[in-house]
Amino acid sequence: MQIKECIVSAPGKAILHGEHAVVHGKVALAVSLNLRTYLRLQATSTSKVCINLPNINTFLSWDVAVLKQLLPDSGAELGNVNELDAELVRMLRNFVGVSNGTLDTRSMAILAFLYIYLCVFAKSRELPSLTVSVWSELPTGAGLGSSAAYSVCLAAAMLSASGTIPSPLSDQENTARWGEVEMELINRWAFQGERIIHGNPSGVDNAVGTWGGILRYRSGKITALSRVPMLRILLTNTKVPRSTKVLVAGVKDKMNKFPSIINPVLESVDAVSCTCEQTLTEMASDTPTPEHYNVLEELIDINQHHLNVIGVGHTTLDTLCQVTLARGLHSKLTGAGGGGCGITLLRPETECSVIQNTIQDLKDCGYDCWETRIGAAGVQQHSPLAVKEQVLEVLARY
Ligand SMILES: Nc1ncnc2c1ncn2[C@@H]1O[C@H](COP(=O)(O)OP(=O)(O)O)[C@@H](O)[C@H]1O
Ligand SMILES: C[C@@](O)(CCOP(=O)(O)O)CC(=O)O
Ligand SMILES: [Mg+2]
Secondary structure, eight states: OOOOOEEEEEEEEEEEEOTTGGGGTOOEEEEEEEEEEEEEEEEOSSSEEEEEEGGGTEEEEEEHHHHHTTSOTTOOOOOBTTBOOHHHHHHHHHHHTOOTTOOOHHHHHHHHHHHHHHHHHHTTTOOOOEEEEEEESSOTTSSSOHHHHHHHHHHHHHHHHTTSSOOOOOSSOSEEOOOHHHHHHHHHHHHHHHHHHHSSOOSHHHHHHHHBSEEEEETTEEEEOOSOOOOEEEEEEOOOOOOHHHHHHHHHHHHHHOHHHHHHHHHHHHHHHHHHHHHHHHHHHSOOOHHHHHHHHHHHHHHHHHHHHTTOOOHHHHHHHHHHHTTTOEEEEOTTOSSSEEEEEEOTTOOHHHHHHHHHHHHHTTOEEEEEOBOOBOSEEEOGGGSOHHHHHHHHTO
């Protein structure tokens, strides 16, 4: 089978407000980051499917003939873009040798890869021999949506290689984006990948990975916020490992145990997201004032308390909040919490020396800390000419 080689990338994300609550139908506001995951898909004649995932030290290959045995004999359609095929996931778990409740990083990444590969190519009844290499600038398992960026890249590359969606690249362009129809399809397949990795994702992360920019997300409804001020944000990685799947399941348990206590907290998080959206809109239509920033800071503090109440805080995140507050800056966790990353809002008048001292204080705690740019482009296809040399070098190594 003739397949089309490609290089694709997708951004990570930071959630401003609404993590966890968004899983239960509340509003979240999320922004794309200037840190991306890159995937290179190459056609081979080895009759093997190879996957190289250097970020998680995983390098595997299978004979195409062995993978073909996983396809249904009947020629029935495998996998549906709108729902996870539980029987296929069960078969793949057996095939990879992992149990249902596994939290093993590598197994999740492999299952998501095999699932999307089989479903997308099963339609042609001919599985191609190929090599997929993925490299990410994002820390994995730290709240910046690495699982979604990975799933978006897998979906875009498989759909493109199989010819299901056309290449958006032209002779004049070395980097290009797909149209709405194609992005919709990429996003749906990526969501299935997120389901395998997260268990019960809201879909906000893969939406940001696909569309980029600044999004409002609620129950699958995605609204791009085009009129918002350019916020300056510090990202801090506490480096405490955690699993989104476990944290999301923990919140569900708390909801089941104390519905009358936890549900109002999630309602309040929803109100924080809506108030933040309203404030950002006002800031974009008028000149942003110090009062606007005071409101944004108060919302950050309130939401951080809510996230502690629902059980997704961590002492390292408390330290982040205290250390930045000592310099007059406000922080909250971002993503699933339980460690991982936090965001700190910088005010326009925040002096350079304050930012530098804050970064140093956080580094002294053993954390990574850097100022990020938000609103990066969503999923893209690149010609090799358009990919940074270091990234190309890593992708070409395998
Ligand atoms: N670059 C990558 N290569 C391979 N697997 C990845 C990569 N990025 C993410 N993953 C998968 O996503 C998982 C992390 O997802 P998750 O716990 O949701 O954290 P987050 O999305 O916040 O980084 C990893 O354990 C791995 O299975
Ligand atoms: C906690 C949650 O709201 C965000 C998880 O983000 P991350 O995987 O920690 O980057 C879950 C979700 O929305 O699917
Ligand atoms: Mg994730």
